[in-house]
Amino acid sequence: MLITPGLIIILAVILLGGLLIAGCKSETESSTAPKSYVSHLDWSKDAIIYEVNVRQFTPEGTFEAFRKHLPRIKELGVDIIWLMPIHPIGEKNRKGSLGSYYSVQDYTGVNPEFGNMDDLKALVDEAHKLGMYVILDWVANHTAWDNAWIEEHPEWYAKDENGAMIAPFDWTDVAKLNFENEEMRAAMIEALKYWIVEADVDGYRCDVAGEVPLEFWDRARKELDQVKPVFMLAEAEEVDHHFHAFDMSYAWELHHIMNSIARGEKNANDLAAYFVKNDQRFPEDAYRMCFITNHDENSWNGTEFERMGNAV
Template sequence: MMKIKKNLMWLLILALAAWSCNSQNSKNGSSETADSTVVALPVSNVRHPDWSKNANIYEVNLRQYTSQGTITAFAEHLPRLKEMGVDILWMMPVQPIGEKNRKGTLGSYYSVRDYKAINPEFGAMEDFKTMVRQAHELGMKVIIDWVANHTAWDHAWVTAYPEFYDIDSTGSMYAPFGWEDVVQLDYVNDALRDAMIGEMKFWIEEADIDGYRCDVAGMVPTDFWDRARRELDEIKPVFMLAEAEKTELLIDAFDMDYGWHFHQLSNLIARGDTSATVIAAYFDNLAGTFPQGAYKMNFTTNHDENSWNGTVHERYGEGFKTFAVLMATVPGMPLVYSGQEAGLDKRLEFFEKDPINWKNYPLKDFYKTLLDLKHSNQALWNGDFGGKYVPVKTDNEAVVAFTRTKNDHSVLVILNISAQPHDVTLQGDAYAGDYNDVFGNKKITMRDNHQLRLEAWEYRVYDANAGGL
């Protein structure tokens, strides 16, 4: 997927420019055309699990999490993660990895040889069930990565059910996008659909997991996912995350998709390839196109970004914490990747053993502050449970400021998106009021046309939570 995303990078800049122009035209009253038909905003029919409304998500790279690389060793971290504020554990694939055409020594997590088993590298099924039970006892949920688009070449289906697989013009099975360690499935086959849903039901019934993160979800037919969601929900209410940014997936199948465009936009801003002013244009466009009620996942890194495109230090420089604050406070659910609380400063190997150096978790308090605020302030909750992004105008393009409000809860976020200090005036009075400085741990009153000075990459998050929870 990463090559595809890179090719779209500059198209994103052009799209954002168009969004900005359209947004401005609309505000100036110049968006009228001969056809004044109003396009209805799509609506998600998905019933989100109640526990997801103010949840955050944490991606677990099991192989690199500990020196042992086992489920049991990872489980020792559960109390620490709970204390940090983690709600949903997204486990990268836990199944056995194919040996045919394997990449590297240990292979890719995403080359699945058996959907119903545990990779012996990680332990046994009982270890996994125990870990899920322990997570549940701590109030956390567990979802696992699901690779429905392709299997390993030595998956039993390749020989037992060759009709499950797509073929090329020569009549041969093939690897999608040149991913030579996997073979493409063919969802024209109804028996494949039945079998795949059966495999997904297994983990909910057998291990009591709480849902799935679905790899390259946009490459699998939407009607398959719609059916899968219906049948999985009959067992228990599940949470479904799509590795895609495709509206139709969010109507009946998935709770949440990836904020890929916003992530790529943040990288462009950090590099100086575009201005931070496009952030407001992005959310203005999203408000008019994103399915009502659906969730968007925001992130500065994940397993793909870290291993293939660089660490947050490489991509965001000294501003990596500033962008983490942005991702945790704009509309959507924030993702924390394994090792971010340790200041992960290396690209983790993908096909080899490469344990994280935890270094006594130097950023755990930083992430705990953000995740705890997510829980307590309704303005930051997910989807329609939270508040909308409302930009605050400033006299400095390097400074991004916005508010979000829900019921009697609100936040004011001010970010210097530059490597230089700046003086700035927040224009107007819509944000004025009394707040708690979340990171400064002090009270502050913001007045009309408030002036302040921000150091390079400085971030301020002000919390007004009148009602409490």
């Protein structure tokens, strides 16, 4: 899947807590590229994705306050709104006073800071009326330490040799789930279905998708599509994710090349080599998310202006 250099106009603009992200797609075919069996929705083709941090987007930090900005966001050319996790944030082992959105206390709950389910439904409905779509950030790999599953289903969690629940990496505010447990998988898929049925969301951006077994994502996509055809974005760069589960994956390598070019460490030859490799690795109809920033980059590596200077 070749991404033509002339088409790399990457729209990733920080604006009042939101991020514009362009979905890059191939214009040429490759006879060696693997085949994807995912059926893309028409509205997802060449889509512009806008990442939203609800808490920081407006002074109020609510769904209702954000909803008032939807017409302006539509005028920017946005197609898909990606809401960072909207669930209640765990209190136990919380990092900092605010905690992490990715420490989910309740998969079917709404963070009361943002409003309630009716407020979310109104936001989604308004976005749909404007011709936009809404996806939720989903954290399947781990939960908060005070998620009800911890007490009700301890067998749903990964454990060390001493039988103690473990945190993934150094993320001490969360407990890693055990995807060898079939009941947990089924419960996770039911939670994914919940937001499609109750709030009419259009899909998910799946956090650390590579840490979750691929067969889970394949099954989840199949079951979700039976409820409503969805759009799925993987925070990962594995080719296999495109075969049955995800429409789009992160173009992380391109992101790092662009940063290096901005610093004068690489040039157009490196970009051209990337296009060739990308074309050979990924299915010709796979969507890759091209970006110059996102919430992780902004938090850990600086803004696009700090990383890329005048090249932005």
